[in-house]
Amino acid sequence: SQTIHQWPATLVQPVGSPLSLECTVEGTSNPNLYWYRQAAGRGLQLLFYSVGIGQISSEVPQNLSASRPQDRQFILSSKKLLLSDSGFYLCACQEIRSYNEQFFGPGTRLTVL
Amino acid sequence: AQKVTQAQTEISVVEKEDVTLDCVYETRDTTYYLFWYKQPPSGELVFLIRRNSFDEQNEISGRYSWNFQKSTSSFNFTITASQVVDSAVYFCALISSSGGYNKLIFGAGTRLAVHP
Numbered sequence: 001s002q003t004i005h006q007w008p009a010t011l012v013q014p015v016g017s018p019l020s021l022e023c024t025v026e027g028t029s030n031p032n033l034y035w036y037r038q039a040a041g042r043g044l045q046l047l048f049y050s051v052g053i054g055q056i057s058s059e060v061p062q063n064l065s066a067s068r069p070q071d072r073q074f075i076l077s078s079k080k081l082l083l084s085d086s087g088f089y090l091c092a093c094q095e096i097r098s099y100n101e102q103f104f105g106p107g108t109r110l111t112v113l
Numbered sequence: 114a115q116k117v118t119q120a121q122t123e124i125s126v127v128e129k130e131d132v133t134l135d136c137v138y139e140t141r142d143t144t145y146y147l148f149w150y151k152q153p154p155s156g157e158l159v160f161l162i163r164r165n166s167f168d169e170q171n172e173i174s175g176r177y178s179w180n181f182q183k184s185t186s187s188f189n190f191t192i193t194a195s196q197v198v199d200s201a202v203y204f205c206a207l208i209s210s211s212g213g214y215n216k217l218i219f220g221a222g223t224r225l226a227v228h229p
Contacts, residue, residue, distance in 0.1 A: 034217075042221075043204070043219055043220070043221040043222055044158075044204070044219045046216070046217070088156055090156075090157075090158065092158075092217075100163070101148055101160045101163050102160075102217055103160060104150075104157055104158035104159075104160075105157070106155070106156065106157045107156045107157060109156070
């Protein structure tokens with residue numbers, strides 16, 4: 001079964017600073033990878049998904065970007081953070097081309113001040 | 114369009130009570146999958162169950178049970194003899210064939226508080 005790692009676990013950043021969150025997956029090959037954001041007390045919002053290396057689909061316009069430099073690595077970035085970027089960021093993994101469940105990582109809690 | 118509705122925002126029960134979390138979904142597809150996830154205070158989403166649209170059998174796993182009814186487009190989750198450790202936010206979710214296997218549609222979640 002797959003294991004999903006995310007780091008850092010928590011992050012406090014000033015407005016306007018850059019961001020890089022990393023997600024790595026073990027125990028599977030060619031997975032679909034996802035980034036979600038959860039604002040405080042709210043539901044989950046899909047930000048990006050990737051079906052392969054270098055293939056990124058964006059769900060909502062924003063100042064965030066994602067990259068997939070390796071099969072089991074998914075990175076969420078920003079050049080300049082906004083206050084509204086604060087939230088809990090979750091990476092998820094799903095077996096490729098399937099309707100299987102997504103498995104989630106432990107998350108990164110980002111506070112932008 | 115696909116949609117998942119969890120009308121109960123918060124539920125509060127006393128330990129050992131049974132509690133049912135409601136989930137109603139919308140999809141025009143005949144092939145779809147339904148899921149329940151648990152999000153404890155630590156934040157990580159824990160997968161609980163997957164059910165496909167062709168399997169209407171109810172499922173029981175220990176104190177957890179799920180009632181899937183296509184006629185009412187519902188996939189409700191019951192916890193029997195609730196415990197404090199069941200306190201969490203529970204999400205119902207849907208993947209359907211037209212939405213693509215990579216689009217998991219979540220409900221807004223139900224926060225369950227179990228008090229001793």
